[in-house]
Amino acid sequence: MIASLNARALLLSAVLLAVLLGIWEAASPQQKLGSELTEYEILMGGAEPKAAVPPPSAVFVKAWEELSNPFYDAGPNDKGIGIQIGYSLYRVLSGYFLAAAIAIPAGFLIGMSPLMYRALDPFIQILRPISPLAWMPLALFVIQDSQASAIFVIFICSIWPMLINTAFGVAGVRKDWVNVARTHELGTLKTAWIVILPAAAPTILTGMRISIGIAWLVIVAAEMLVGGTGIGYYVWNEWNNLDLTSVVFSILMIGLVGMLLDTAFAYCARLVQYQE
């Protein structure tokens, strides 16, 4: 019997995962015994338990530990993974929705008015390629608050894809549909609401999805810089502690949360998708 494509893909994924984990586990160096150490290694401090990339089994144990109590708070340098991710999500979402609140209306304006499109295009073109982290020093100086600066960096990096996609989607609404609005004497607001928004929604959602992806990429770097809390800070902190098991675990958590965010937006995009 031929299983469905999905079932076979799932099986293949599982096999690949098992093989990769197996290789990783086998390749992870076991802690060598003192007797086997060369003189050089002893001189270099090899007698201490050495920091090494942990085997998957160690990461699983760590994950179990952390996930069974994700929200503990034992001082500034020892908080549960849930709390750290919560901080990061809070920054990402507030910066992101602030950006959306500005980018989507502004994108409408730019998309509906060729004048605005041309007038604002040079600004967008020069601001867009700037790495969001390049804003950090300026943000820290002007805002004088590291938390708000991180939010600002998220804001500035997520605004461009939403702005550009909204403008592009709005400008590209089929003339036939706009004509339908015109022949039914819909006003500007009604036209925007009944015709332009639904017509451009898939493009806008694509922009929003790109933005949330970028924001989640940037928050890790931003938190490494500003420190204090957040998943980015957590990774950096564990690296400073040479706790590579925690580093690997948090890398996986960053991937997982990023995937969940993307899935949520993909779901929203499906809701507004239409077929011509």
Place this chain on the structure above:
Amino acid sequence: MPTPFLSVQGLSKRFPGPKGSDPLTVFENVNLGIEKGEFVCIIGHSGCGKSTILNILAGLDEPTDGAVIMNGKEVSGPSLDRGIVFQNYSLLPWLSALKNVTFAVQARHRNWTKKQVHDHSIKYLEMVGLTGGAELRKPSQLSGGMRQRVSIARAFAIQPELLLLDEPFGALDALTRGSIQDELIRIWAGSDQTVFMITHDVDEAILLADRILLMTNGPYARVAESVQVDIERPRVRADIIHHPDYYDIRNHLVEFLAKRSRELAGKRDEDGVSEPNVIRFGLNGPVANKSNKGAEEPPARARVVNGAD
């Protein structure tokens, strides 16, 4: 002479040509008058500019020269008084068939309740035979003919003073086409609506129209003739072919499409007047009548070709 309900004066349309080349003149100096309540069909070869004229009448497109005057007012921009069935249906793909109609009805009757809007829309969807679940589907889930019917229901439901139909029955099978033609005539006869309809089907034109406008090929197309269809109503599809004028009219139209639309293409009217020649059918074929419609009866039995009277 009183100006007719709809008057087209000196209408020209040019599109800018590809870089460097001359602009494309689709038609030039078109003059027409349409009376209130009249049913007018326009026939011409593909690409001669029929849809362009219709879009200008709708107010969706601007003429390069000339003006359209309806009810004594110059048409500028579209209006709910002019309902359109677009050649490509132009349904909003994210709305169900029903919603495509209700939003139009809502726009027309802003103070109606949801129920009034719904019932009115359903009535027109029923009229075009879209019920039993089909009305809840999105346009992408409907066949071409069903989409066309939604578009017809949408235009009819807002009961405009002037209905502009761009090949409204092109995608329909003969049976559906017949029943919607009958509905169109019923709606039109029971109101004082004026209809301007593009079609490629000469039999359809004769069945429906009071007058058939014939357009020469483009570029520089013009409305060369206006054929009066004086067959009394109600017209029945099966009986109309036995009418003494039927084949004269039909042959005239077919001959125009086959030959004269090409021969006359690009030519100015010899005497410089760009009103279409009015053709009426007496006992022995077409009678050209240079003066406007509504003038005294043309001499019978005189077969006068194209303005040479």
